[in-house]
Amino acid sequence: MTKSKVFVIDTNVILHDHECIYHFNDNDVVLPITVLEELDRFKRGNDQINFQARQFVRILDEIVGNELFNGGISLGVNKGKLTIETGKPFSEKLKESFREDIPDHRILAITEYLREKYRDRKVILVTKDVNLRMKAKSLHIESEDYKNDKVQDINVLYQGIRENKAYNDQMIAQLYENNYLTIEEAGIEKPPFANEFFILKSSRSSVLAHYTPFRQRFERVDKKIAYGIKPRNAEQTFSIHALLDPEIKLVSLTGKAGTGKTLLALAAAIAQHGIYEQILLARPIVALSNRDIGFLPGDAEEKVSPYMQPLFDNLAVIKRCFSPVSQEYRLIEELKKDERLVISPLAFIRGRSLSNCFFIIDEAQNLTPHEVKTIITRAGEGTKMVFTGDIQQIDSPYLDMQSNGLAYLTDRMKGQDIFAHINLVKGERSYLAELASDLL
16 A cells, blocks of 8 residues: 655745645645744735735644644545644755755755655655755755646647638638538537637638637627727737627636737727726736835835836827827726726735726736636626736746646636637737747
């Protein structure tokens, strides 16, 4: 019989998913005392990691209660035990390798101690810090990333768009004439996902189509203008269609810089200002160069202003489509004045009512899967949510292309009847921007 493993958990795993200790099946989980010390520093604040720290401490308090950690405490039926391991002295090998007494090295010392203690079991350090994993492996300590919410294969991530070239002119003419084709008439080899988009081509013509799960048929997609913004390619046409479709309540748009993700989402939101009570446009703040936002001068609004500027830039592009004396231009100003159009850091949105609003979350690749779940589960009646981002441009040190919330959302939600995803490939900002994105 194979013995259960022992997993040693790093602080960043808890800050990524406060329920992580329940995701190791029947294996035992060990929390180094250093991790609790580090969590203490993260309990205060309004960012998502502060929320994760507080939630985990509450969970820990519920599990432990008045008990002592004598031999560990059960995590539940068919689960392992939870133990807190106090600090351990550095071995000679650790002292020679790492001169500094820092939390990472203390975690290594505890893991090394447990490896010697449980010689008949596998002891594995779980951390999202790549450098710490390399340090562990240099000491012959098994270490791995937290994989519970990773996308299995980023190379086969759902694109939301399919191109079929084997169509005949008669079928395309029928789609133009009737505006739809049944599944049988379409003759698609692989069954379509709900709200998947198609570029159907014959030798002489082509047509854009969308598979709607509500009517179970392919419907023609026409180019629509969203509050002055005209789609420049098929991907943008599909995006506007999904953003304006009232049956689709959740949309994810991925693509490199300059593909128009945020601009399209914001234009579509303003175009539907009469349907939704409020338009919220938010993005997570990721501090640069390891300097927290508190280091910036000014009050709260002045501190976050530089982070929000790209969103205001997109709004300025839309406003430039109209004359300053036009009704459309004045409407945008009125929406801002009445706080029906709000641009804000994601942390500031916490506590707001998310009923009957159009909520755009920009730079969503910097969110964890749990953060994305938390945001979506707060959606009230009549709310539409749009997540945009580039999974190749991740600023968070503990997320990658497989573990970020945007990729996770797309992978888990594909096929759901109220979800649509489009991956935008062609840059439309400028030839220079497109060239730099491809070559640099």
